[in-house]
Amino acid sequence: MAERPPAEGDRNAASAGDNRPALSLHVPEPKYRPGDAVDFSHIQVPEAGAQARPDETVDPKDMLDLAHDLIRVLGDDNKAHGPWDPKLDPETLRTMLGHMAMTRAFDERMFRGQRQGKTSFYMKCTGEEATSVSASMALAADDMIFPSYRQQGILIQRGYPMIEMINQIYSNRGDKLKGRQLPIMYSSREHNFFSISGNLATQTPQAVGWAMASAIKGDSRIAATWVGEGSTAEGDFHSACLFATVYNAPVILNVVNNQWAISSFSGFAGAERSTFAARGVGYGIASLRVDGNDPLACYAAEQWAANRARANAGPTLIEFFSYRAEGHSTSDDPSGYRSAQEREEWPLGDPVMRLKNHLIAIGEWDEERQEKMDLEAAEYVKKVTKEAEANGILGHGLHHPFRTMFEDVFEELPWHLKEQSEQAIRERETKFPEGLPNEGNGA
Ligand SMILES: Cc1ncc(C[n+]2csc(CCOP(=O)(O)OP(=O)(O)O)c2C)c(N)n1
Ligand SMILES: [Mg+2]
Numbered sequence: 001m002a003e004r005p006p007a008e009g010d011r012n013a014a015s016a017g018d019n020r021p022a023l024s025l026h027v028p029e030p031k032y033r034p035g036d037a038v039d040f041s042h043i044q045v046p047e048a049g050a051q052a053r054p055d056e057t058v059d060p061k062d063m064l065d066l067a068h069d070l071i072r073v074l075g076d077d078n079k080a081h082g083p084w085d086p087k088l089d090p091e092t093l094r095t096m097l098g099h100m101a102m103t104r105a106f107d108e109r110m111f112r113g114q115r116q117g118k119t120s121f122y123m124k125c126t127g128e129e130a131t132s133v134s135a136s137m138a139l140a141a142d143d144m145i146f147p148s149y150r151q152q153g154i155l156i157q158r159g160y161p162m163i164e165m166i167n168q169i170y171s172n173r174g175d176k177l178k179g180r181q182l183p184i185m186y187s188s189r190e191h192n193f194f195s196i197s198g199n200l201a202t203q204t205p206q207a208v209g210w211a212m213a214s215a216i217k218g219d220s221r222i223a224a225t226w227v228g229e230g231s232t233a234e235g236d237f238h239s240a241c242l243f244a245t246v247y248n249a250p251v252i253l254n255v256v257n258n259q260w261a262i263s264s265f266s267g268f269a270g271a272e273r274s275t276f277a278a279r280g281v282g283y284g285i286a287s288l289r290v291d292g293n294d295p296l297a298c299y300a301a302e303q304w305a306a307n308r309a310r311a312n313a314g315p316t317l318i319e320f321f322s323y324r325a326e327g328h329s330t331s332d333d334p335s336g337y338r339s340a341q342e343r344e345e346w347p348l349g350d351p352v353m354r355l356k357n358h359l360i361a362i363g364e365w366d367e368e369r370q371e372k373m374d375l376e377a378a379e380y381v382k383k384v385t386k387e388a389e390a391n392g393i394l395g396h397g398l399h400h401p402f403r404t405m406f407e408d409v410f411e412e413l414p415w416h417l418k419e420q421s422e423q424a425i426r427e428r429e430t431k432f433p434e435g436l437p438n439e440g441n442g443a
Contacts, residue, residue: 028267032339040347048075048294049082056308060286067277067287070321073296074354078361084300086138090364096137096295097355097365098373100129103153104352105377106162109385110169114330118393119169121183125150127325127343130295130351131256132226133157135320138303139224144214146194146207146225149184150256154226158191162384171399172392178400178408200231204240204253211251211309212243222309224252224302229276229319230261233269241283241317250309252302253280253317256292258324263337280317292320293348295355321348397435402428 032038051071054063075081088096107124114122125132132153136145145154155165167174169183177187187195194210197203207225214221227237232255244251255276259266270276280287286308290301298320305316323346327334359365392398406413406421413421 028265028272030265030267030338032342034335034337034339036339036341038339038341038345040342040345043347044070045291045347046070046072047081048072049080049085051082051084053083053300053304056304057311057313058286060281060284060314063286064281067281067289067319068275070289070291071297071301072291072294073300074291074294074358078354078357080296080358084297086296086300086303088296088299090359090362092137093355093359094365096134096299097352097359098377099133099137099153099157100295100352100355101373102377102380103129103133103156105374105381106152106156106165108378109381110166111330113169113385113393117395118389119171119183120394121330122169123149123184123329124326125152127346127350128256128258128292128320128322129153130298130355131254131292131320131322134295134298134351135224135254135302135318138299139306140221142192142221143306144192144194144207144210144221144223146203146210146223147196148200148203148226148228148231148256149196149198150228150258151226152184152186155186155188155191155193158193160186160188160191160193162381163388164188166385166388167391170388170391170393172388172396173398173400174388174391175400178404180405201227201234201236201240203227204237205243207253208240208244208249208251208315211249211315212247215247215250215312220310222250222252222306224254224306226254226256228261229255229257229259229266229271230264230269232276232279241280241285244315245283245285248312248314250312251315252305252309253285253315254302255279255317255319256322257319258292258322259342260324260328260334260338262328262332263334265338275319277317277319283317285315285317286313287317287319289319289321291348292322293346293351293354295351296358298351323348325350 046069051069071084073080073084107126110122111124113119128150132151136154136157141158147154164176165186168177168186171179182198185196203225204227207223211223257266257276275289277287277289288301291297301318305318308314308316325343356370403421403425406417
């Protein structure tokens with residue numbers, strides 16, 4: 001049988017290689033490492049007020065530029081500009097400032113508490129307060145929040161009792177979650193604040209699913225989720241986007257781009273290629289890129305997205321462009337991997353200062369009142385911390401009884417868990433007949 005002549009492609013394959021350039025990969029590298037001088041002049045900061053504000057029911061195809069621009073309201077003159085100005089009255093602006101100041105005071109005290117050994121862990125949101133406080137002020141109190149671990153500002157804005165937050169951080173006998181969650185992983189059904197999960201991005205499909213269920217039931221409540229830019233690399237985030245767009249779910253996907261995911265810079269999540277807002281474009285989701293350190297822009301964008309969801313016009317993806325001013329958590333030391341100058345050079349300033357300066361610029365605030373506000377916030381946090389400490393701190397033994405770790409999963413404790421529980425308690429008593437240090441037997 002005559003042999004078939006090789007196909008064109010086969011011939012090429014046979015002679016492949018030698019004179020072709022070798023392939024190579026690009027491995028992202030952050031611009032600045034410890035000790036480097038920082039120059040952020042490559043970051044485009046457009047004029048405040050220069051961005052168009054389309055109608056909330058706009059077709060996502062007609063707003064593509066907003067995924068690459070940066071929506072800004074507060075200008076260098078500290079005044080509000082342009083169509084995104086939410087035109088909030090001074091009282092509301094002062095309330096916003098108050099929640100942000102309280103969030104910062106809370107972070108300061110809890111951070112110190114960790115350093116004093118009162119808790120094992122804490123996470124600050126310094127510099128990102130507007131992305132939670134201002135955004136959540138634009139939602140209704142009964143809209144459902146699916147947060148990451150950096151939105152303590154939402155609980156503060158929603159009036160969640162601070163003592164509950166501290167009890168949880170101390171895992172003490174007042175902790176409603178009975179010490180079962182990592183400190184700062186709060187949960188509050190009454191405040192429509194879904195349990196925080198350490199497994200990154202799981203909250204995003206949950207938010208979309210909740211929003212779909214709300215629509216299926218004919219309810220009027222919408223869902224909003226917050227996720228870090230690093231976490232958008234998770235498959236869960238992409239599933240969430242797809243479900244959201246396919247079913248036109250009444251959901252807001254907030255991506256807080258604080259430039260870092262622990263020690264990995266945003267380039268590893270795709271920041272060198274496009275914006276995080278632009279991820280939504282591929283899914284046909286309305287997408288906004290917002291100055292995350294501009295409290296008025298954060299409020300306006302979230303309000304736009306909420307109006308859109310309520311009008312059944314579909315989901316919105318918002319990228320809040322910001323900067324993580326402090327370490328990832330109390331377990332992290334950023335001086336080992338990034339330049340300390342980044343924080344100082346960050347071109348979008350500090351959200352608390354910007355709102356304060358705005359209120360001063362419109363004649364509705366002054367430095368003395370600011371000082372008083374900061375002092376009162378610090379005093380308040382101190383007072384509540386003392387109250388929470390009466391319920392116990394780490395290692396002082398005032399936690400939920402040991403046996404409770406086996407409870408609350410099944411309505412009735414099954415025999416094998418009962419057996420395990422008894423064994424664990426027996427072993428503990430044998431090992432520590434006097435009880436653990438400072439603890440009694442804890443059973
Ligand atoms: C699925 C999963 N992978 C990895 C981790 C470990 N981890 C915890 S936080 C974090 C960084 C997340 O960064 P980003 O999403 O940007 O949020 P940010 O901390 O900056 O707010 C990582 C990798 C985890 N908790 N879950
Ligand atoms: Mg991040």
